[in-house]
Every structure is written in C-alpha cells, then in structure tokens.
Amino acid sequence: MAQELLSLQGLRIDGRRQNELRQIQCRLGVLERCDGSAYMLHGNTKVIASISGPKHPTKNSANKNRGGDEFIFNVRVKFATFSKNGERQKVVKNSKKLGEIEINLKNIFKSVILVEKYEKSQLDLNIEILQTDGSEICTVVNAATLALIDAGICMKEYICACTASLTNDGVALLDVSHLEEICGGPTLTIAALPRTGDHEQSVAYVELSQKFYLKDLNKIFDCALMGCEKIRGILDEAIRSNAFELVNSELTNN
Amino acid sequence: MANIKINLLMNKAKYTSDLGENNCRIYTTGEVITEQKDFMRGHGTYVEDGLIKSSVVGVVRQINKLISVVPLKSKYVGEIGDVVIGRVTEIQKKRWKIDTNSRLDSVLLISSINLPGGELRRRNAEDEQSMRKLLQEEDLLSAEVQNVYVDGSLSLHTRSLKYGKLSQGILISVSPSLIKRRKNHFHNLPCGVSVIIGNNGYIWISPIVNVEIEGQGGFAQSLDAISKSDREAIVRIKNCVQALASCYVMIYDTSITFAYEESLKYEAKELLNHDTMYEIGFNTKLKLMQQE
Numbered sequence: 001m002a003q004e005l006l007s008l009q010g011l012r013i014d015g016r017r018q019n020e021l022r023q024i025q026c027r028l029g030v031l032e033r034c035d036g037s038a039y040m041l042h043g044n045t046k047v048i049a050s051i052s053g054p055k056h057p058t059k060n061s062a063n064k065n066r067g068g069d070e071f072i073f074n075v076r077v078k079f080a081t082f083s084k085n086g087e088r089q090k091v092v093k094n095s096k097k098l099g100e101i102e103i104n105l106k107n108i109f110k111s112v113i114l115v116e117k118y119e120k121s122q123l124d125l126n127i128e129i130l131q132t133d134g135s136e137i138c139t140v141v142n143a144a145t146l147a148l149i150d151a152g153i154c155m156k157e158y159i160c161a162c163t164a165s166l167t168n169d170g171v172a173l174l175d176v177s178h179l180e181e182i183c184g185g186p187t188l189t190i191a192a193l194p195r196t197g198d199h200e201q202s203v204a205y206v207e208l209s210q211k212f213y214l215k216d217l218n219k220i221f222d223c224a225l226m227g228c229e230k231i232r233g234i235l236d237e238a239i240r241s242n243a244f245e246l247v248n249s250e251l252t253n254n
Numbered sequence: 255m256a257n258i259k260i261n262l263l264m265n266k267a268k269y270t271s272d273l274g275e276n277n278c279r280i281y282t283t284g285e286v287i288t289e290q291k292d293f294m295r296g297h298g299t300y301v302e303d304g305l306i307k308s309s310v311v312g313v314v315r316q317i318n319k320l321i322s323v324v325p326l327k328s329k330y331v332g333e334i335g336d337v338v339i340g341r342v343t344e345i346q347k348k349r350w351k352i353d354t355n356s357r358l359d360s361v362l363l364i365s366s367i368n369l370p371g372g373e374l375r376r377r378n379a380e381d382e383q384s385m386r387k388l389l390q391e392e393d394l395l396s397a398e399v400q401n402v403y404v405d406g407s408l409s410l411h412t413r414s415l416k417y418g419k420l421s422q423g424i425l426i427s428v429s430p431s432l433i434k435r436r437k438n439h440f441h442n443l444p445c446g447v448s449v450i451i452g453n454n455g456y457i458w459i460s461p462i463v464n465v466e467i468e469g470q471g472g473f474a475q476s477l478d479a480i481s482k483s484d485r486e487a488i489v490r491i492k493n494c495v496q497a498l499a500s501c502y503v504m505i506y507d508t509s510i511t512f513a514y515e516e517s518l519k520y521e522a523k524e525l526l527n528h529d530t531m532y533e534i535g536f537n538t539k540l541k542l543m544q545q546e
Contacts, residue, residue: 029327035327035329036327054329054357055329055357055358056343056351056353056357056358056359114300114309118357119405120358120405121357121358149282149283149310149311150327151327151328152310152311152312152325152326152327152328152329153310154298154300154309154310155283155284155309155310156283156284156300156302156307156309157283157284158282158283158284193284236282239282239311240280240282243280243282243311243312243326244280245502246326246327246502247278247280247313247326
C-alpha cells in the first residue's frame with residue numbers, strides 16, 4: 001500500500017494521533033425482551049449484545065452437555081448481511097471464522113464469570129454485528145461485558161479489549177480501523193482485566209496477525225493495554241450513569 | 255396516515271428523572287468494598303486477597319457483619335411466602351416444572367396442591383395419571399413459595415383457594431426489582447379489574463372472578479365472554495403497568511391506581527405512545543412522593 005499509516009505531522013489516515021481511540025458510545029439496557037443488553041458504537045463499528053438467562057437449560061443444550069450440573073454458556077455471533085462495506089453478504093452459518101470467535105469469547109468470559117454461582121443453569125449471549133470498521137472482536141468483547149453487567153451476572157472484573165498496530169518505522173498505533181487493517185501492518189487484539197490500584201493487569205486473550213520484530217512486542221503490548229485502561233474508564237462511566245438513573249428512581253421507595 | 259415513530263437505539267429516551275436527592279453509593283464489578291477482615295461476604299460479593307469485592311453493579315446492603323450487594327436488575331431470587339405467577343414448562347412424575355423467571359425452574363409437587371373438590375385425601379396413582387387434566391404445559395398459575403432448595407430452585411404450593419390456574423387475562427413481565435413486597439398481592443381495583451402482582455415480576459391482569467363460589471380448588475377455567483368495557487379496563491391497566499415499568503416506578507396497588515387515574519384523560523391505545531408513558535410515569539411518581 002502506498003499510503004503511510006502515520007503522516008509526517010504525526011496524524012493517521014482518519015486524523016487521529018498515534019495513541020488516540022476512536023469515539024466510543026455505549027448504552028445499557030436497550031432491548032426490552034431479554035435479561036440484559038448493550039449497544040456499542042466504536043468508531044463506525046456497531047454491535048448489539050444481548051443476554052438471556054441464567055435460566056433452566058433447554059433440552060437441546062442439556063443433551064449436549066451430558067455431564068449434568070455444569071454451567072452452560074452459549075455464545076452466538078452474527079454478522080448482519082449489510083454489515084460489511086459494499087454489497088450484501090451471503091449469510092454463512094457455522095463458518096470457521098465465526099466458530100473461532102465464539103469459542104474465544106466463551107473462554108474469555110468463562111474466566112471472569114463466577115461460574116460456581118450458576119451451576120445447572122444456562123446463559124446465552126447473542127451478538128449481532130451491524131456494521132464493521134475494524135476491531136470487531138474488541139467491540140464485541142466490550143459490548144458483551146456491558147450486557148453481562150446489565151443482566152446482573154456475577155463477575156470478578158470488567159473485561160475490556162483493545163487493538164494496536166505498528167507502522168513501518170516501529171511506532172505503535174492504538175485502536176486500528178478497517179482502513180489501517182488492510183493497509184498492512186500487524187494487528188494485536190488484547191482482552192484484559194484492567195485493575196486500577198496495585199494489581200497488575202491480567203490478560204485473558206491475545207491475538208496477533210502477521211510477523212514483526214520481537215523488540216517491538218513490548219511497545220505494541222503496552223499500547224494496547226493502555227487502550228484497555230482507557231476503555232475501562234469509558235465503560236465504567238456508562239455503567240455508573242446507568243446505575244444512578246435506576247437507583248434514583250427505583251430504590252427510593254424500597 | 256399512520257403515525258409512525260422510529261427511535262434509534264442510541265437515542266432511546268431515558269424515562270427516569272431525578273426527583274429526590276439521593277446519594278446512594280454504587281459499587282461496580284471488581285470494586286473493593288471493605289478491607290477489614292471481620293466482615294462476612296454475602297450475595298453479590300467475592301473475596302480476593304482478603305478483600306471483599308463486589309461482583310455485580312449495585313448498592314451495598316449491610317446487616318450486622320454480613321455485606322451483600324444488591325444488583326439493580328437480576329433474575330428473581332425467591333423467598334418463602336412470596337406470591338409468584340408461573341408457566342408450566344414440563345410435566346414429570348408427581349411434579350410440574352414451572353418457569354418463574356428465576357435461575358432454575360421451580361417445582362410444584364402434586365402433594366402440594368388442592369385436588370379438585372377441595373377435600374383432603376391421599377394422592378393415588380390415578381391422580382398422577384390425570385395431572386395433565388389439571389395443568390398442561392404452557393398453562394399459567396399463581397402459587398406461593400413453600401421452600402427454597404439448596405441449589406436455589408423453588409418449591410411452590412397452591413394450598414389455598416386464592417391460588418391456582420389462571421384463565422382469562424393478560425400477563426406482563428417486568429423486572430422483579432420493581433415489585434414492592436406487601437402483605438397482599440391480590441388486588442381488586444375499583445375499576446373492575448383484578449390484579450395479581452407476582453413477586454417474580456410477572457403481573458396478571460384479569461376481570462374480577464369470584465373464586466369462592468367455584469369451589470374447584472382453583473383449577474376451574476371459566477371461558478365466559480367478557481364485556482367490552484371490562485376488556486378496555488384491563489388493557490388500560492396493562493398499559494399503565496407498562497408505563498410505570500418503563501419509568502422504573504415501583505409497582506404496587508397504590509401506584510397502579512394512581513397511574514390509572516392519571517391515564518383517564520387518554521384513550522387506552524394512546525398510552526402506548528412513549529411520551530404519554532413518560533408523562534404518566536412521572537406524574538404517578540410525583541403523586542407518590544406527595545403522599546409520603
């Protein structure tokens with residue numbers, strides 16, 4: 001690609017600085033007919049996540065899980081037909097790519113949900129990606145975190161995800177857009193449990209595309225973790241403002 | 255022309271408003287509640303490195319040394335004596351499985367219902383075979399929580415004439431946290447509508463029926479035609495409850511009555527409009543606060 005990821009003035013293709021996030025907006029409890037839901041805009045990537053459960057296992061999933069008393073966690077991810085740029089996409093069910101995302105999400109969230117509280121029951125996480133513009137997995141993880149919190153599921157900590165990339169000159173770029181993804185350069189996706197205070201951040205998921213020099217690894221890693229920290233702040237603010245609204249109206253009478 | 259309104263998810267209006275100053279401290283997931291060691295952890299908390307941390311987003315409730323966090327929205331957690339409304343999902347030997355909006359399905363044993371006729375007698379094999387005659391899959395019923403098992407599932411009973419199968423009416427489901435615990439959850443409103451407010455967030459709205467006369471142990475189903483005025487009143491109450499729920503007003507007999515009075519200046523169908531819902535919810539809240 002002829003286009004430079006970082007111009008001489010230090011600006012990226014869409015005019016951001018090297019360590020700037022795209023605009024993030026989120027809402028909790030947008031859907032009514034489910035136990036918890038969230039809507040997340042990350043730049044031009046749009047995702048709706050909804051939770052149904054914890055509930056009695058349906059026969060279908062109980063049969064699959066013949067072990068019996070374990071917690072059943074189902075994740076379904078769907079790209080809307082109109083989500084990608086240009087033409088309508090054919091709906092591919094059970095594709096390899098989706099299956100991989102689903103398994104990854106399952107493992108990410110099983111590491112934070114307090115599983116022992118939900119023995120014998122089933123939790124369904126449904127994710128619909130309405131529009132894609134890079135960093136889909138990271139948006140999906142953030143939206144799912146919000147939906148789980150909206151549903152009142154017991155978790156140890158928020159999980160925030162962020163991406164980072166690298167220019168040819170070895171400068172780390174935070175939060176990769178679609179244009180930057182296809183311009184080449186490696187993409188690192190991280191899902192982490194950021195903890196303010198004395199705790200170290202612990203990482204739940206790492207995905208890396210393409211090769212680059214080992215000396216750059218720490219740089220790109222730190223950049224993504226810093227992004228996670230920033231995103232945590234944004235999620236926290238959204239959750240608190242949502243909670244305040246509910247508390248002020250609801251619990252006054254209790 | 256049809257009047258169509260399209261609301262974007264992101265711009266979905268917030269139907270809540272600050273009326274009183276109330277400075278509840280909200281704890282979020284992973285936040286440290288206390289560093290002192292001499293507290294016990296309750297629901298909604300976990301211990302890490304000797305610190306008690308919150309595992310849900312909500313407000314802290316402390317009872318002596320027990321600290322628990324009450325989430326703002328969750329599935330129904332049953333307590334003995336609660337009135338619930340449920341739907342039969344499955345019939346097993348000697349028991350019905352009932353969906354009560356909780357984490358696990360509840361059970362209604364055949365030994366904890368009043369058999370038709372109302373008299374007390376032994377439950378024999380014949381009764382077990384005719385279970386489906388009393389309650390089928392997808393039937394709705396009202397019941398009381400008799401016991402809470404170790405795993406959190408509930409055992410129900412209908413050993414009173416006021417409980418039993420529900421026949422004609424409307425079911426609304428709201429968040430269980432919006433239901434106020436009261437002495438009585440069965441109300442006959444002055445507008446000719448009977449409301450059962452289940453603690454599990456299911457609310458049943460039906461025309462007033464006289465249970466005492468039927469004497470069938472609450473399993474008779476009356477399918478008589480209901481007059482138009484009654485049906486309108488039912489629908490109006492249903493829309494009022496929905497308006498209250500979308501404004502997060504606690505739901506109990508007084509608030510429903512206030513919302514009903516407030517709604518009389520509109521037609522029942524106009525109550526589905528979001529602005530009208532908000533107005534009714536807001537005015538009801540004001541009235542409730544004045545009363546306090």
